[in-house]
Amino acid sequence: MTDSSAAAPVTTGQVALGVIPGDGIGPEVTAEALKVLEVAAPADLKFAQTSYDLGAERYLRTGEVLPDSVLEEIRNQDALLLGAVGGKPNDPNLPPGILERGLLLKLRFELDHYVNLRPSRIYPGSVSPLSDEVLAKGEVDFVVVREGTEGPYTGNGGALRVGTPAEVATEVSVNTAYGVERVVRDAFERARRRPRKKLTLVHKTNVLVHAGQVWWRLFQQVAEEYPDVTTDYSHIDAVMIYLTTDPQRFDVIVTDNLFGDIVTDLAAAISGGIGLAASGNVNPDRTAPSMFEPVHGSAPDIAGQLIADPTAAILSGALLLDHLGHPEAAARIEAAVLADLEAREPGQQRRTPEVGDAIAARVLG
Numbered sequence: 001m002t003d004s005s006a007a008a009p010v011t012t013g014q015v016a017l018g019v020i021p022g023d024g025i026g027p028e029v030t031a032e033a034l035k036v037l038e039v040a041a042p043a044d045l046k047f048a049q050t051s052y053d054l055g056a057e058r059y060l061r062t063g064e065v066l067p068d069s070v071l072e073e074i075r076n077q078d079a080l081l082l083g084a085v086g087g088k089p090n091d092p093n094l095p096p097g098i099l100e101r102g103l104l105l106k107l108r109f110e111l112d113h114y115v116n117l118r119p120s121r122i123y124p125g126s127v128s129p130l131s132d133e134v135l136a137k138g139e140v141d142f143v144v145v146r147e148g149t150e151g152p153y154t155g156n157g158g159a160l161r162v163g164t165p166a167e168v169a170t171e172v173s174v175n176t177a178y179g180v181e182r183v184v185r186d187a188f189e190r191a192r193r194r195p196r197k198k199l200t201l202v203h204k205t206n207v208l209v210h211a212g213q214v215w216w217r218l219f220q221q222v223a224e225e226y227p228d229v230t231t232d233y234s235h236i237d238a239v240m241i242y243l244t245t246d247p248q249r250f251d252v253i254v255t256d257n258l259f260g261d262i263v264t265d266l267a268a269a270i271s272g273g274i275g276l277a278a279s280g281n282v283n284p285d286r287t288a289p290s291m292f293e294p295v296h297g298s299a300p301d302i303a304g305q306l307i308a309d310p311t312a313a314i315l316s317g318a319l320l321l322d323h324l325g326h327p328e329a330a331a332r333i334e335a336a337v338l339a340d341l342e343a344r345e346p347g348q349q350r351r352t353p354e355v356g357d358a359i360a361a362r363v364l365g
């Protein structure tokens, strides 16, 4: 989980940690992430937590999604930990995307989280659906740098003649040279810090030619400044093949917001399940707090049963510590997770807090 570190300034003393547990399994897994964060943090780092009641329940109760005053308070935190937001699919009381667009994406955009960092590793002990033949090719350990503030996520679209046979709907992908260059540069920096020093651009330049050109041109331009980094390119559809037949080929992937969303769910599935996939919405310029969250959603199908795997949330806490300049503490969490995974018995059913307790105990050693 040390992918975001390198020159991260070391934060010590009291750190204002904003916590957004959210909906469904969000509060269940966040409680475990906080449990592990507390025991893993170095002695000179203390979290002053503020919890924000945001998500589907608040919306259904009050009609509020993210009041401006709350956004301003959140902006003043040092770091954020989010569980998951979102209600039951197609709930008639929740307008489509109200929480996804109005809360989660609004936070990512407002706080300029232009690097959505999603590491993927097949740990010894994790159960991957990949065949033994594919797994035998070697270690799988890559990180996706997903652009977080542009692409088809900006809400640039609309619909005409809604509900008629002549309906037309658009959702236009926005790609600025400014936005593309900064995330590509960040990905080159991350690739340079990893042993294999390889960066793959993932896009669909053969069809999305306008957006594809700006990505391809800036990728090549920035590459000239990183002669030590090996580069290559894959179309997004081919990446779906490679992830299941030859995931070892990837070291760092840089891609746009939507491709990155899709590719990281598949990456999660091949590396042992969505319950293990952690992420950081990073503002590398540190002009606003970065936000750490599991890749998964609120999982309404299993919420309330305390059977969700909190590992992804716990590993997101490791990314948070790394971002605050404490890679050793992050590594302690990762090692504890690794040991916990190795000790898992096939078919073993543990409740969410038991997994958190077991990992916290391993961190304490």
Ligand SMILES: NC(=O)c1ccc[n+]([C@@H]2O[C@H](COP(=O)([O-])OP(=O)(O)OC[C@H]3O[C@@H](n4cnc5c(N)ncnc54)[C@H](O)[C@@H]3O)[C@@H](O)[C@H]2O)c1
Pocket (backbone or CB within 6 Å): 025, 029, 083, 084, 085, 086, 087, 088, 089, 100, 104, 274, 275, 293, 294, 295, 296, 297, 298, 299, 300, 301, 302, 307, 308, 309, 310, 312
């Ligand atoms: N970051 C976020 O807040 C975020 C991310 C993705 C989806 N969502 C929202 O979550 C809601 C549900 O979305 P979805 O069902 O498409 O995706 P999901 O990730 O919530 O669930 C997909 C499947 O994975 C399982 N799953 C997810 N997390 C798990 C865990 N920790 N342990 C064990 N199993 C787990 C679920 O039970 C479900 O079967 C929607 O409202 C969606 O918009 C939010």
Ligand SMILES: CC(C)[C@H](C(=O)O)[C@@H](O)C(=O)O
Pocket (backbone or CB within 6 Å): 100, 101, 104, 105, 261, 295, 297
């Ligand atoms: C809930 C949704 C807005 C979000 C995304 O598409 O980014 C989620 O799928 C994710 O991967 O974090």
Ligand SMILES: [Mg+2]
Pocket (backbone or CB within 6 Å): 261, 262, 265, 295
């Ligand atoms: Mg997603």
